Amino acid sequence: MRRLLLMWLCCLCFVVGLNADETPLNPLTGAPLDDLRALSRPPIIVKVSNSPALVRPQAGIGAADWVFEHYTEVGITRLSAVFLGNAPQRVGSIRSARLIDYELAAMFGGLLAFAGASIGVDKYIYGSERVIADLCRTRSDHAQCMAEADIIAPRGARPPSDFVDRAYKGVLIGAPFFFRDPSIPVPHNYFVNLDALWQLDAQRRGASPSPSFPSLRFDPTPPDAPHSAARRLEVRYLTTLAEWRYDRDSGTYARWSDGQPHADALSGQQVRASNVIVLFAEHNDTDIVESEYQNVVHYSVEIKLWFEGELLLLRDGRQYVGRWLRPTREDMLAFVLPDGTPLPLQVGSTWVQVVRLPAQILPEREWVRTFE
Secondary structure (H helix, E strand, O other): OHHHHHHHHHHHHHHOOOOOOOOOEOOOOOOEOOOHHHHHOOOEEEEEEOOOHHHOOOEOHHHOOEEEEEEOOOOOEEEEEEEOOOOOOOEEOEOOOOHHHHHHHHHHOOEEEEOOOOHHHHHHHHOHHHHHHHHHOOOOOHHHHHHHHHHOOOOOOOOOOOOHHHEEEHHHHOOOOEEEOOOOOOOOOEEEOHHHHHHHHHHHHOOOOOOOOOOOOEOOOOOOOOOEEOOEEEEEOOOOEEEEEEEOOOOEEEEEEOOEEOEOOOOOOEOEEOEEEEEEEOEEEEEEEEEEEOOEEEEEEEEOOOEEEEEEEEEOOEEEEEEEEEOOOOOOOEEEOOOOOEOOEOOOOEEEEEEEOOOOOOOOOOEEEEEO
16 A cells, blocks of 8 residues: 555656655646645636626636636637636636637646636537537427527537536536625626535546646746846737736736726735736637627637747746747647747746737737836
């Protein structure tokens, strides 16, 4: 028994990239783990609302290891918050998934926690056959329903995603994993209990070591590479302004949204990050309908988070120009300098501001600006 235990510990240390006499590190932050349960669970990507402004302060986002802010449709942004090291029992408010989450769930090898999804995004997650069957189960004109549902984009046969067994839709699961707070107006009152959801997933699929992310490099010493001072960052989206200001004492960037300090509703503290990445990616409209209001149809946006692109990394009050790489679907993002040298992150949390390519940005309404 002792021999088996030692073998298990050795394997565990190999998975997290450590020697047996070292403290386990969070593979997403490079920081020592306070909760060793994180070694035997996958990350959770939580879909968090960021619009309208009344949803702020959101609960739990300050405890996330990574957060991606991205466009949905009509110029608003939403957050995909990634948790591994911490297990808040209230995160949200949560909303419906978007196409970017189809990429993030594969990238992080994680669970996806979301309130619901459009029919088109559901087809990406669950496969067209299952989605169409669910839509038509209660229809008397079954054949007609099947034909109509097949026309809804994306058309044709689409297989289930590679994370279909890790997709947790709140409207199908309910309490105690997903719950509503009656003191907050609908639809901004839906939350997820991460600790409970991890336990549910372990019961369904069994415990397994958390994924390793060999492409991520962490170094508390700033890279000795070309850089410029960057003590403030503005990322202007069409309907909101994200701002980060460097705090020399803590060595982190503090976040503002629309000119107001952006806090975490659980801690009451302003959200901070050790790394802020501006990730430039191609954005394309699709034929997937997300909503319709006053006879105006809004379509889902595909954000191309694969192959490679340009980035800005802010850490330690410095700005580095580099590139992001993701050659295959299963790969985590890698960050490199223009010459291909790995670009390490500061130890700690990372926020990714996903923006459109410079050629797609409307300069009078969108911008990325850094200040010394």
